[in-house]
Amino acid sequence: MTTLEDYCTGEVRALERADRRRMLKESAREGCHVVQNNQRYISFSCNDYLGLSNDPRVIAAASAAVKQYGNGSGASRLVTGNHPLYAKLEAQIARMKHREAAVVFGSGYMANIGTIPVLVGKGDVIFADKLVHACLLDGAQLSGATIKRFRHNDTAHLAALMAQHRSAFKHALVLVDHVYSMDGDVAPLAELSALCHLHKGWLMADDAHGLGILPHSNNDAVDIWMGTLSKSAGSYGGYVAASRAVVDMLVTKARSLVFSTGLPPATCAGALAALEIMEVEPERGKRALALANRVADALGMPHTSSPILPLILGSETRALALSEQLKQRGILAAAIRPPTVPPGTARLRLTFSAGHTDAEVDMLIASLQAKSGLV
Ligand SMILES: *Cc1c(COP(=O)(O)O)cnc(C)c1O
Numbered sequence: 001m002t003t004l005e006d007y008c009t010g011e012v013r014a015l016e017r018a019d020r021r022r023m024l025k026e027s028a029r030e031g032c033h034v035v036q037n038n039q040r041y042i043s044f045s046c047n048d049y050l051g052l053s054n055d056p057r058v059i060a061a062a063s064a065a066v067k068q069y070g071n072g073s074g075a076s077r078l079v080t081g082n083h084p085l086y087a088k089l090e091a092q093i094a095r096m097k098h099r100e101a102a103v104v105f106g107s108g109y110m111a112n113i114g115t116i117p118v119l120v121g122k123g124d125v126i127f128a129d130k131l132v133h134a135c136l137l138d139g140a141q142l143s144g145a146t147i148k149r150f151r152h153n154d155t156a157h158l159a160a161l162m163a164q165h166r167s168a169f170k171h172a173l174v175l176v177d178h179v180y181s182m183d184g185d186v187a188p189l190a191e192l193s194a195l196c197h198l199h200k201g202w203l204m205a206d207d208a209h210g211l212g213i214l215p216h217s218n219n220d221a222v223d224i225w226m227g228t229l230s231k232s233a234g235s236y237g238g239y240v241a242a243s244r245a246v247v248d249m250l251v252t253k254a255r256s257l258v259f260s261t262g263l264p265p266a267t268c269a270g271a272l273a274a275l276e277i278m279e280v281e282p283e284r285g286k287r288a289l290a291l292a293n294r295v296a297d298a299l300g301m302p303h304t305s306s307p308i309l310p311l312i313l314g315s316e317t318r319a320l321a322l323s324e325q326l327k328q329r330g331i332l333a334a335a336i337r338p339p340t341v342p343p344g345t346a347r348l349r350l351t352f353s354a355g356h357t358d359a360e361v362d363m364l365i366a367s368l369q370a371k372s373g374l375v
Helices: 004-017 056-069 085-096 108-119 134-143 155-168 189-198 244-253 265-280 283-298 316-328 358-370
Strands: 028-030 033-036 039-043 101-105 125-129 146-150 172-177 202-206 224-228 238-242 308-314 346-351
Touching (some): 085 265, 101 108, 101 244, 108 134, 108 238, 125 134, 125 155, 134 146, 155 189, 172 189, 265 283, 316 346, 316 358
Antiparallel strands (some): 033 039
16 A cells, blocks of 8 residues: 555656646745745736735735734634624625625635535536636535536537526526636626526626726626635635625525634725725726736737736746746746646736836846747
């Protein structure tokens, strides 16, 4: 019999040979800069799109909440962990998403794995885009519903699958990302919603990369808006914004909410302050998007609809090599490899933030142009 340690060592070695081993690196982040091994880099791999994670107003709100309410929340929200900041935060989210109500979870991942099994189960069907985020799929699998995948952003394929399969099931849930996290492209919400009306399905969209950046992240076409407070809101936590009826059911039944401790007060206070800034300073999202498209223009690539710009390189080896070459020039751009992306599409996923300076983006462009043989 193999020992546990031999088994794990062997598995990790095999992944290493395929350039698929993953390792944690200590990273101290200061805005768009990251310090690793005492070296300072400009990072194009953060999801802090609006530069709010270290905004002085956000820090002040979080610090004040720690002083007032203490550090941990002490219990599940349904027991005694529902400190007063939750109501304010949820009201703000519901307002921004144009929904009756919202509920905050421990993270975006927990929001998805908690919500989907409440809405559908055995005897129901889920139609999910091929490229949806892993945590939507994990939630789908936990639900026990039958899962059908449609080709990425291909509404004709979804229409065909719905026509063929919908009638054999009780409820149908369509899962999409609003902005696809590794490609930066956007779901056709209006067409998806029309299909959901035609085939009696519910549309759930993951807005982890849209909030505060895309103008349609409160689109009425979507029945269930899910999102995170860890990216453009520069904080931590996840949410669902929907009708009061849906939110009431989630609060009663979502296992990742019921059986997990509420977020610390300071986290909620920081997120709330960030959302308030996001609402009154829309130029932040516009700047992040403009920087991404400045790089797209310089590299002769098509424009992106989000601050995510993928440089697809193909093999793991090429992606790692370009990432390493940029690192030698003081630029951090992480290589994204399978299984996060489909085999043969390893890439550098560049993300832009309102916190980047023009000079930093110009340096990225110059470094990529110097390596143009690779891109
Ligand atoms: C990051 C991400 C999540 C998870 O959110 P966390 O708050 O980080 O757990 C969910 N969906 C998508 C599309 C994401 O990119």
